[in-house]
Amino acid sequence: MINQSVNDDEITIDLTELFIALRAKIHIILLSGILMALLAFVGTKLFITPMYTSVTKLYVLSRQDSSSGVTYNELQSGAQLTKDYAELVTSRPILEQVIAVLNLDMEVKDLEGRITVDTPTDTRILRINVEDENPKKAKEIADVLREAVSNEITEIMHAESVDAIEDGSLPTEPSSPNFMRNMILGGMLGVLVSFVIVMWMFIRDDTIKTPDDVEQYLGLNVLTSIPIKENTKRGKKVKGLSANKAMKNMRR
Structure with missing residues (x-):
């Protein structure tokens, strides 16, 4: 204890x-x-390097949405299809088409790394973000990508229509x-x-600086101490004596 x-x-x-x-x-x-x-x-x-982001949005209307009496389950199904549409945005054929149209000096993987797609919860809206060092180039890629995706969704997914909600924005300030x-x-x-x-x-x-350190590390009682005036100038800096060295000197 x-x-x-x-x-x-x-x-x-x-x-x-x-x-x-x-x-x-x-x-x-x-x-x-x-x-x-x-x-x-x-x-x-x-x-x-500063990067600029251009944003474009699409609204996808499926064939069943054009009929009357659309149920909640059908709306949920349409929102789920939107996630499938999002996968088409970064597919190789579409990216190769964008590179060919704009004559971009980059590989498909490089272009894919500059594109992000998200879908707001329970909506059929595709939000496409394109990032590039040049703001005008980012807008051009976003616009061409939107057109290519619209055609692919209509042909492959047999959607009723794909409408552009927003054209590619022209960023004025860097996003990163x-x-x-x-x-x-x-x-x-x-x-x-x-x-x-x-x-x-x-x-x-482990240097000894105060009388308390002497009692703590060496187990000795301090009889007296010599005060040093604060304004006194020292010719050389005196280093403190470590507890280990003090113990060795005591043994000698």
């Missing part, structure tokens, strides 16, 4: 000293976070990269790294 009490006291003292050490270095930790956030901003600005997100992540990384370094230095530091 006595040993357990001593260990608990030592843990409490260590955590308290660690907290004090971190508080003393809080300005360094915050400065590291700010510096890393600035580096993330500069790196994003210089090394990441996200400067704010990168700066926040960079700042968090800087704070975390500096926090770990300060904590590691605290754990590795």
Whole structure:
């Protein structure tokens, strides 16, 4: 029980000293976070190419929807078919057709990586997003892709009609990269790294700095101490004596 009490006291003292050490270095930790956030901003600005996203929307009307008395189940079935239509958007024949029409200097996989398709819940609307470095080129790809998809859906899925809700938008601002997100992540990384370094230095530091350290590490009572004036200039920096070295000297 006595040993357990001593260990608990030592843990409490260590955590308290660690907290004090971190508080003393809080300005360094915050400065590291700010510096890393600035580096993330500069790196994003210089090394990441801005990308623009053009959005176009389609509405698909199936043959059964054109009849009277459409039930809820039929509407649900139409919404499910919309997911099938979405798969056609990034199919190889359609992408090859878009590349041929616009004479794009890219492979099918490259073009597929720039296209995302989503369908709002319980709707028969296809929302096609096309990303490119050039905003005008992104719009052109979106428009040609919309036309190609409309023809394929009509021929393959035998849809009643495919109407364009929105033509490809002409983006005026880049959709990526996200400067704010990168700066926040960079700042968090800087704070975390500096926090770990300060904590590691605290754990590795076993130098004797106060009379309490002498009693704790060496088990000796301090009879007196010599105060040093704050304004006194030192010719050379005197390093603290570590507890391990002090113990060795005591044994000698």
